[in-house]
Amino acid sequence: MNGNDPDGDHHAHPHDHHGSALSEMDLRVRALESLLVEKGYVDPQALDILVETYEHKVGPRNGARVIAKAWRDPTYKQWLLDDATAAIASLGYTGRQGEHMIVLENTPATHNMVVCTLCSCYPWPVLGLPPVWYKSAPYRSRAVIDPRGVLKEFGFELPADVEFRVWDSTAEVRYLVLPMQPPGTDGFSEDALAELVTRDSMIGTGLPKTPDSTRGTP
């Protein structure tokens, strides 16, 4: 938790000094892993591949490809809204924590925001592993009651007549927000559009970048 930790340090126990808490957890986890390896329950090379996969191979660039394609291709967009699991799989993004996908379309009248109040459910194949704030108590507690305030904390405001719809991922259905295409990008290539799609815009806590935007949001 510790999402309210003013120095942004999310892993240290509040009563510990940073260094000691880290090294203590390092040792405890190392002890557990060596035990599991010794007993033959886990393959150490499989662990390395798991770490590598979730660190470098899956991430929000996958989701950005999906969104950019939907912006360019109305037929693909309709498929995405009708059967997101299949439409996303057609780009090669499938598997764990993305088995049952739903895409939520933002419109001038409706803004969607996704949360998992009970844990940290998140569509791994298209967004990678969730950022720290997504798993933390401040976001999980507040998104369902004050999504407008949450969005403001991310630096975005929408007109008062925009309806905020929140989606709490309580089952194995995973949600991906289809943000509105930024104005002035009609002739853009899929690659150029994908560059504008931020991770947060696919969660609903942000908006896509605009071509002239200098905003460095994730």
Next chain:
Amino acid sequence: MNGAQDLGGMQSFGPINPDNDVSPFHADWERRVHANTIAMGATGKWNIDMSRAARESLPPAQYLSSSYYQIWFEGLKKLILSTGLATADELESGESSTQAAPVPRVLMAKDVSAALFRGSPVDRPAGAEAKFAIGDWVRAREMNPSSHTRLPRYCRGKRGHIVAVHGAHVFPDANALGLGEQPQWLYTVRFDGAELWGGDTTAASVCVDCWEPYLEPPSAHDD
């Protein structure tokens, strides 16, 4: 379980502090906890609902003062202990002093990619007709099981309407207890913000995925 995991609508946790750090990990041990949790889940000694139940069963004060991967670490140890895969002494020392227990599977390096790519879909053939259809009004049951459930407290007893029917999915309340998958119809229910929170909300609506046993006709308690 009315545990600390059920956070929706709680207040005073402070700012969200969105950071620009795209790495989900802050320290190497967090990477290892994540990998070990997935690899141990693949042994087949427990299921994802049991994993969630183990994490939720941490005392609320401990849950709320732990980082995310500390919670995973504690949950993993709990599952290893409760399934007899290791003793508490072994977990502490990291040295094996008892014989390894048999496990149904071990996830080998060569199989990782395929396993992740395949995932674990939870849709199942339905054993009965769905009780509700899109557009139907329903009420989330007032229920407080001390075991695992995925019905958040904030919507219990509240009325909403069905906006999607997803087919029958593994029922976590049963699966977490080792009672089998007992697939149930899964619906997305849209609750109006005012129904959940009165006037103290900026949400027009909140959608919650609810299995059929969580729902009843809206008139169930009307006079």
